[in-house]
Amino acid sequence: MQEMIFGKTEQTINQLRELYKHYGYKKYKMSRFETYDFYLDNRDFLLSEHVITFTDTRGKLMALKPDVTLSIVKNAAGEKNKQQKYFYNENVFRMIDSTHEFKEIMQVGLEYIGHVDLYATCEVLMLAQKSLQVIGLNSILDVSHMGLVSGILKATGLSYASQKQMLKYIGQKNVHEIRALCTAEGLTEETDLLLEKLATLYGPFAKVLPQVKKMAITSCAKQAIIELEQIYQMLQIIGLADQVNLDFSITNDMRYYNGIIFQGYVQGIPKSILSGGRYDKLLHKFGKNNKMGAIGFAIYTDLLDSYEVSSKQYDADIIICYDREASIPTLLQLVQQYADQGLTVWAQQGEDQEIRAKKVLKLTKEGLMNIGSND
């Protein structure tokens, strides 16, 4: 395929949309605004509490959407007992922690709402893996299970505040702080080791799963392990088993997420670009009946723009410099020819190069000459 210079991100987004359409997901188009109290009610679910607000013409406080999942879930809650599959690509507005400035972020994602069984879980995981492959050649998908993590945490008998603290240390793979907190809270050596193990275990399913089996200390944890085993068997069948890792240091809010959660990384981007999981609890908050579940993920495509992995950047593939005596019909034909080949062409009078191109051509009345390349 011809290497494209412009719009690599747009191209990726298009490929992702096509991928999701093939698996029966419908595009979800949402309005730009929601009422502010909607986000206020659910602010724990949002990554940041900061929302851009304004007053609409009727004096109602509105917000520019910081998140898409919430809106999809709210609207899906109206449709009882129906299976719904949506994908979206929408701009969301979020505050960036490091700069304390609002940024418009293009987010692509999908949501599966309805009866989430083993098939649905595997379909979403598979699509997450395929999405990563669309984004970059070398990618990693890591899976965790909130049921296992919160099951083990609850068994410790720690207060909610301490559980949250412990969850944070597990997320940092911070063994020495886990040990310190266990000592301070008077937990047994056995619990301490279990929590340390939870934080540090990392690797392919096949390698890690046998060690996880020893962690079935509560019924909740036991169930989680059974689910992970079933998922592993399915991944083996579709040939994805060695591309997916287990990592229980991936954690998320225990109040919303209950089943598997996962994160994806692509080489060249220092942060997780894909993040998702099973969030039945959020669905139930919106009044969906308890048999329904939801699973989905989002891709932060703004990271693609920031870290686009390309060795050399050009404004165009080819520049054609022509002088006053050059034949305009020949020039027009040449430009058209190159453009039809899928290349980007820039024609200009004179040889002052204000833009960078891979190849510089010169057109005079004698004909076309190659006068330089930047390869």
Place this chain on the structure above:
Amino acid sequence: MDQMINIALPKGRLGDKVYAMFEQAGYGCPSIHENNRKLVFEDKKNNVRYFWVKPSDVAIYVEQGTADVGVIGKDILLEYAADVYELLDLEIGKCRFSVAAKKGAWIDPEKTLRVATKFPNIARTFFDRKNREIEIIKLNGSVELAPILGMSHVIVDIVETGTTLRENNLEVLENIVEISARLIANKASFKFKNQDIERMRKSLAALVAQRREEANK
């Protein structure tokens, strides 16, 4: 597969001690001892590249993935709350965060407590937990001066030996948290260079354990 590991070290005394540990753990880079102003040092044999950066910037280099791993004081890690893995306590550069005041000073519990510090986040988190109303006075150095001259009631600062406090007639009221140098890693690097980083963590952990044992003898 061996891949180059990029390591950000904090410039200064702590950085020198940290490099000595890496060297002992098998990640030496002889060119680092050359007396020059270069900031980047590479060793092809051990597959490591070191850079010296300002201590408060180590977390940023690691979070952005420019460095795969780095070593940083827990004080800075707490203040910046970077999204990184904290893999190991190197047990060097030990000190603690403390609240200190003028010796024998009476602190009126009915008044808003004025706190002078270089670390506003750590001070705020600590007093928030106690539901104490405070006013932060952010200083950039010589924090000890603030209570002496009556600008603040207390200070929140790093205490190593306590000499500076004693010489300025201040005393520790409360300890907030223990500080030492920590090995941190970028989350994506940890996944893509997992075996290499794990090996490094293990070698360093073994060294830390050995040193602890020797100290206890």
